[in-house]
Amino acid sequence: MQIQSIEGHKRNLQRIVRAFALLATVATAPLSVAAEGPLIMGVFPRLKATETITHYAPLANYLGSRLGREVKLVTSKDFESFWQGVVERRYDIVHYNQYHYIRSAKAYQIIAHIEESGKSTIAGVIYVRKDSGITDLAQLRGRTVIFGGGEDAMISYIANRYLLLQAGLGKNDFKSLFAVNPPNAVLALNRRQADAAGAGDGVLDLPAVRNAVRADELTALAVSAPLLQLPIAVKRDMPAKLRVSVQSMLVDLKNSEEGRQVLKSALMTGIGKA
Numbered sequence: 001m002q003i004q005s006i007e008g009h010k011r012n013l014q015r016i017v018r019a020f021a022l023l024a025t026v027a028t029a030p031l032s033v034a035a036e037g038p039l040i041m042g043v044f045p046r047l048k049a050t051e052t053i054t055h056y057a058p059l060a061n062y063l064g065s066r067l068g069r070e071v072k073l074v075t076s077k078d079f080e081s082f083w084q085g086v087v088e089r090r091y092d093i094v095h096y097n098q099y100h101y102i103r104s105a106k107a108y109q110i111i112a113h114i115e116e117s118g119k120s121t122i123a124g125v126i127y128v129r130k131d132s133g134i135t136d137l138a139q140l141r142g143r144t145v146i147f148g149g150g151e152d153a154m155i156s157y158i159a160n161r162y163l164l165l166q167a168g169l170g171k172n173d174f175k176s177l178f179a180v181n182p183p184n185a186v187l188a189l190n191r192r193q194a195d196a197a198g199a200g201d202g203v204l205d206l207p208a209v210r211n212a213v214r215a216d217e218l219t220a221l222a223v224s225a226p227l228l229q230l231p232i233a234v235k236r237d238m239p240a241k242l243r244v245s246v247q248s249m250l251v252d253l254k255n256s257e258e259g260r261q262v263l264k265s266a267l268m269t270g271i272g273k274a
Helices: 002-035 049-067 079-087 098-104 154-166 182-190 240-251 257-265
Strands: 039-043 071-075 093-095 108-115 124-129 144-148 175-179 196-200 218-223 231-235 270-273
Touching: 039 049, 039 079, 049 071, 049 240, 049 257, 079 098, 098 108, 098 154, 098 231, 108 240, 124 154, 124 182, 144 154, 144 182, 154 182, 154 196, 154 218, 175 182, 182 196, 182 218, 231 240, 240 270
Parallel strands: 039 071, 039 093, 144 175, 144 196
Antiparallel strands: 093 231, 108 231, 108 270, 124 196, 124 218
């Protein structure tokens, strides 16, 4: 009887240990799920918000499926609200312009840059209508120039403002207007709502512009020096293993048919390591 009693105590002890182990597993499960919550991918409003979602959703889905973790795509209606998201570090992965990165480098680390039309560089361009009679930047004195985005738009505004400064035109020598994004600036120029438009050298190839504007009616009045294409960055405190995985997946997109379709949707021809 005493032996049976000891054996019974052993079995009871084993049951208790297993029960505690099970409780520990259940208790820690929500913490693991929380730690693997969705990654937020922010894309700056270079295009309309609806177009951004359409073009970049396949990229977010692609990354999510390979990471085994949801990648949630978000965008903003304008540069100001997008930048607020950068300041508040809402984005785990972010696609923005060169100036945005300069201002956020303490919080974000560049891992890649995009390629468009097979090019890894982008330049600012000041466009005018061919029938405007404007053939020199100096002729924009006293006229209206519309820029895509805001004063933090690296290519559309900053690079093109530098062109104007080189031509002797200060900020008060012409009237500045701002469209919500570069395509809209070119559309406004096409509708004669401004005398010139500041955008990037690939803007005429974007569907929103190509389908609405006859490219042969516009001409590039001036072109800036080329800069490395638009960056993709991640939070600096992102775990190194995850950062490397995201970078590898982005750079590897052009090496598979599925990846090339993702790039095509995002109007890219590749993504390079940075």
